[in-house]
Every structure is written in structure tokens, then in C-alpha cells.
Amino acid sequence: MSSKEAIFKLINRSFDQVFLISLKKSNDRREKLKDILNGLDYEIFWGVNGSELDLNELELSGKLDNSGRYQQNRPPLSSGEVGCALSHLGIYQTILERGLKNALILEDDLVVDQSNPGLPGTLEQSFSELPPDWDLLYLGYADNNNAISPGGLLRAWAIYPLLYLFNRERFNPAKFRRRFPRNYSQNLQRAGYHYRTHAYGVSNNGAKKILGFQTPVAYASDNAISEMCTTKAINAFRVKNRVFYQNRDLETTIKGRYIDKGKSPHRH
Structure with a gap:
């Protein structure tokens, strides 16, 4: 099989x-x-x-x-x-x-x-x-x-927690860390x-x-x-x-979207 x-x-x-x-x-x-x-x-x-x-x-x-x-x-x-x-x-x-x-x-x-x-x-x-x-x-x-960059780590554990103290919800550090x-x-x-x-x-x-x-x-x-x-x-x-x-060899039916970073293993 x-x-x-x-x-x-x-x-x-x-x-x-x-x-x-x-x-x-x-x-x-x-x-x-x-x-x-x-x-x-x-x-x-x-x-x-x-x-x-x-x-x-x-x-x-x-x-x-x-x-x-x-x-x-x-x-x-x-x-x-x-x-x-x-x-x-x-x-x-x-x-x-x-x-x-x-x-x-x-x-x-x-x-x-x-x-x-x-x-x-x-x-x-x-x-x-x-x-x-x-x-x-x-x-x-x-x-x-898979990996947070050094800049991302700085934002996740230092910058965003500080901004979040001022009720800036879009800088929620826990939510940012859950992106990964x-x-x-x-x-x-x-x-x-x-x-x-x-x-x-x-x-x-x-x-x-x-x-x-x-x-x-x-x-x-x-x-x-x-x-x-x-x-x-x-x-x-x-x-x-x-x-x-x-299959990125096929044209998308949704125009204007981002480029796929997770490419098919069948493409080089």
C-alpha cells in the first residue's frame, strides 16, 4: 500500500x-x-x-x-x-x-x-x-x-506588555504570542x-x-x-x-491575496 x-x-x-x-x-x-x-x-x-x-x-x-x-x-x-x-x-x-x-x-x-x-x-x-x-x-x-524573531521576542515580552498597561488592546502580549x-x-x-x-x-x-x-x-x-x-x-x-x-501552479480563484509561504514540496 x-x-x-x-x-x-x-x-x-x-x-x-x-x-x-x-x-x-x-x-x-x-x-x-x-x-x-x-x-x-x-x-x-x-x-x-x-x-x-x-x-x-x-x-x-x-x-x-x-x-x-x-x-x-x-x-x-x-x-x-x-x-x-x-x-x-x-x-x-x-x-x-x-x-x-x-x-x-x-x-x-x-x-x-x-x-x-x-x-x-x-x-x-x-x-x-x-x-x-x-x-x-x-x-x-x-x-x-515556527520561530519568533529576536524582534518578535522583544515585542512579546517587553514592548507589548508595557503598551498593554495603557489599555491598548491591540498590543495584547498574550494574543501576540498565540500567533505562533x-x-x-x-x-x-x-x-x-x-x-x-x-x-x-x-x-x-x-x-x-x-x-x-x-x-x-x-x-x-x-x-x-x-x-x-x-x-x-x-x-x-x-x-x-x-x-x-x-498546488501553487494553479491560478487562485481569489484575486489579490498574499503569496503562499508554505509552498508545495512538489515545486522547486
Whole structure:
């Protein structure tokens, strides 16, 4: 059995459902994924096409808050970001409606790491190390944040604590330190502030929490989860050995987003 086959067999028995988000127009992506995801039991979940959204109408209806009050110094969400956020929210709602214990959510631009023959074993151990009350588990993410720079350490332990004394909430030192992953067990870390939502597991309770946080939509899908991680609003973890990476050879359907720092191992 290949490493990929072993990983998919483990995922199939570990999650109640695997959802693959894809836009109806993205036939080329789904064709490529047939081979990549061969052996994985998944259901296609049709995503929301941001180009078809009327953001003004969504704001008037109370489904979108694009005022920027939650994310200062950030530009308003683009239609693509809103469509992506609504797609993930639709899956959370489906998890609750079906009474699923948990689910794995994938996006249609991913690849599987097949370079590590020991990955199936470490993934199985990762699942066994999760606490019963876990809300979210990253199987893929970008921006590792594995080490705090000397400047970051100075801010975390000296400058920010001083500024925080003057009621400057945005300089909350504890929140800043939680941007970086912390060791939890042999194969898991507590999640920090990471980009991308191309591969993560969510529990029923986790889906409920994110739905509450993102109603109305005020963040891009990955930023919403990361913000919850830094405020301890969600019990989130990440595997130390990533299973899924984004295929950066594919053009993003969300224009104008940042460059992925967690590059696929299949690119050089």
C-alpha cells in the first residue's frame, strides 16, 4: 500500500464526511483531482462564486460586515474572499444539519505530500493525540511561524506588555504570542495564526463556534479561524507534518491575496 493510499484509508475512517469545495465552473481542477484524490471518499460541495455576489446587497441584508471595524488596517473583503467565506460557512451549516460528529474540509487546489513514507504513521498518532474537546485540526496550512524573531521576542515580552498597561488592546502580549504555534504533544501543536483553509478538520462544536463568529461575514475564511486561535475562542491544533499543500501552479480563484509561504514540496 502506498503512502497516499494509507493516508486516505486513515482519513476515510477518521472523519464522518470529507467535503471538497469547488466552483461549478472549475471543471479543470476537478479533473486533475480525480487522480490526486483517488481512494478518498469525498463529497463535492458547490462553492459560492464571488463574481456573482452583490456585496452591497449582502451588507444591507446583514450577511456581510465589510466596515473594517473587526480588521483594522486591512482593505475591505473582495467578492472572492466573501464567496470563499460563504462556502466554508455553508459546510459548517451542513455539518450541523446532518448531525455529523466531524468533517474534513478540502479545497480544490491541493496536492498530497507523498515525499514522506512515515507520514501515515505520524498522522495516525496525531489523531490519537487529539483531546476529546478539539474543535479544529489543520492538515494543511501556510506560514509556519515556527520561530519568533529576536524582534518578535522583544515585542512579546517587553514592548507589548508595557503598551498593554495603557489599555491598548491591540498590543495584547498574550494574543501576540498565540500567533505562533506552541507544542502540545509529539505530533501536534496548538495552532497559531496561519493562512489558507485548503485542508482542515472541524468538529461539530467547532463548526458551531465558527458559524457564530463569522455571522455576519467580517473576515476571510482563514483569517476568521486564525483570529479565533489567537483569542482562544477555538480549541485548534495543527499536525507538525503537513499532509496537504496548495498546488501553487494553479491560478487562485481569489484575486489579490498574499503569496503562499508554505509552498508545495512538489515545486522547486
